[in-house]
Amino acid sequence: MKKTILALAAALLATPASPNTLIDNVNGIQVDPNGALVRFRALLIDDNGKVIRTIGANELDDLDVRRRIDEHGQTLLPGFVDAHGHVMELGRDALQLDLVGTRSLAELQQRLGDYAAAHPEAKWILGAGWNQELWPDKKFPTAAELDSIVPDRPVVLERVDGHALVANSAAMRGAGVTPQTPAPVGGEITDGVFVDNAKALINQAIPAPTQADMDQAFAKAQDILLGFGVTGVGSMSTSLDDWNTFRRAGDAGTLKVRLMVYLLGLDPLKVVPHPTPWLYDDRLRAVGVKFFADGALGSRGAWLKQPYSDAPGTTGNRLHSDADLRSQEDAAAAARFQLATHAIGDAANAQVISAYEWLDSKYGLNRRWRIEHAQVVDCTDLLRIGHGHMIASMQPTHQTSDRLMAEKRLGLGRLKCAYAWQSMLRTGAKLAFGTDFPVESPNPFPGLSAAISRQDINGQPPGGWLPAERLTFEQALGAYTRGAAYAGFAEDKIGALEPGRWADFIIVDRDPTKDERQSLARAQVIETWIAGKRVWSRAPSASPTERGQ
Ligand SMILES: [Zn+2]
Secondary structure, three states: OHHHHHHHHHHHHHOOOOOOEEEEEEEEEEEOOOOOEEEEEEEEEOOOOEEEEEEOOOOOOOOOOOEEEEOOOOEEEEOEEEEEEOHHHHHHHHHOEEOOOOOOHHHHHHHHHHHHHHOOOOOOEEEEEEOHHHOOOOOOOOHHHHHOOOOOOOEEEEEOOOOEEEEOHHHHHHOOOOOOOOOOOOEEEEOOEEEEOOHHHHHOOOOOOOHHHHHHHHHHHHHHHHHOOEEEEEEEEEOHHHHHHHHHHHHHOOOOOEEEEEEEOOHHHHOOOOOOOOEOOOOEEEEEEEEEOOOOOOOOOOOOOOOEOOEOOOOOOOOOOHHHHHHHHHHHHHOOOEEEEEEOOHHHHHHHHHHHHHHHHHHOOOOOOEEEEOOEOOHHHHHHHHHOOOEEEEOHHHHHHHHHHHHHHHOHHHHOOEOOHHHHHHOOOEEEEOOOOOOOOOOHHHHHHHHHHOOOOOOOOOOOOOHHHOOOHHHHHHHHOHHHHHHOOOOOOOOOOOOOOEOOEEEEOOOOOOOOHHHHHOOOEEEEEEOOEEEEEOOHHHOOEEEEO
16 A cells, blocks of 8 residues: 555656647648638647647747657648548458459469468458459450469459459369359359359358458558558448457557448447447447448449430439338437438439438438438539538549549539539538548548549649539548548547647648649658557658657
């Protein structure tokens, strides 16, 4: 007892009078509550990792702080919040064999051989990203061509669009597929290539990931996100296994990125029946439920009011009747969850808006119903999004990736209110930006650049695509920080470096307000800090000078 008191007294004596940290000599940039850009030259943090205040250029520096960290004039931004990403898929994909950009069968075989040699522990070799259209002869790969590289272990490699895979003989044996196996309706099998509905024959045989696999994938995902300066994520389509993985990381003290979790449909509610409080020092919270109203534009799964311009026989995939969508969403809303519904086509967006209006009449206007993507909206429906105080959760890099494909699918006439960021803001809707990683890279800078230019990383098209929808830099940064935090009911915790919020911030290699757009897209993160602690750094040798007392 006496010993304890002595130790306590010693600890009290050792605590300095001003137990704060000053991140000093920075080019600090953020967006204020009114959407204006503000600058500061230092950031004062308490010992719990929360912001005390920012310090402006003309404020006197007579602060008595214990620790002063000189960042040598580098640019400091709030940590990015990606409103819509798929965390476990990001990690899983990064650990698998990456075949994106292969220019020939020989290159695919080379990468496969290297990966197999480097991963003797992998019982099944899984990969994705090949596209035979980029190869000289445009021929699909075959089972025999994989067997010649890996004969003894199953290999399954998905095509870049996810609509086909190629399997080697060991994988087909493992799946019980023989030359006599018929292709199911809506599928095709040719020399080890399984298309659409036939893919399930192989996929059902792939062993489910173990807890250790999932822990490894999550660790990888966090590492990637921190390297891009993403400190918070709206974790979309979260399964119970995913949720349990996040919990294990929280329990083990390895959860770093703050996750606002959207459970996938109603099933997980059997185990997580209501939104949880924030767990692990505001790093994890189940906040909402994710639904799908339609598919995607590329595969003509987006549900349109009028037929596709390049496929007049179809209007895409409607996934729910109006009554079905309402009743499922009503069940989640009644359990106090926020709703986030995927809607790409104009018919899907109209259906979701109507469902939300109906839910508003029941639950009031303060529930922040989210439309995920809100890509192609009929201009007559756009105002309803603002009137309903809904959140448009959008991804600027989808616009630059989809542009040419969207013109083919819809024709320019129907694109007036597509990817309509500026129009969306004008309706009064809240805008939350993200990337939908791993569909797009989680790197927020190409998105910021696209948002203000409507041009891709190569500056295409000149002048920007439908340039009236361009945002100002502060609007775009706001959607990627404050807006995304608001969209997850986390604006009192993250998204801005203001008193009482977490000191989640990044140091980047250039001033994003000064550089030309193409340069902004290539900006790199140098350090990432969460709760006042540096959790990622590009080069250990480039670490800032620290002075303690
Ligand atoms: Zn998504």
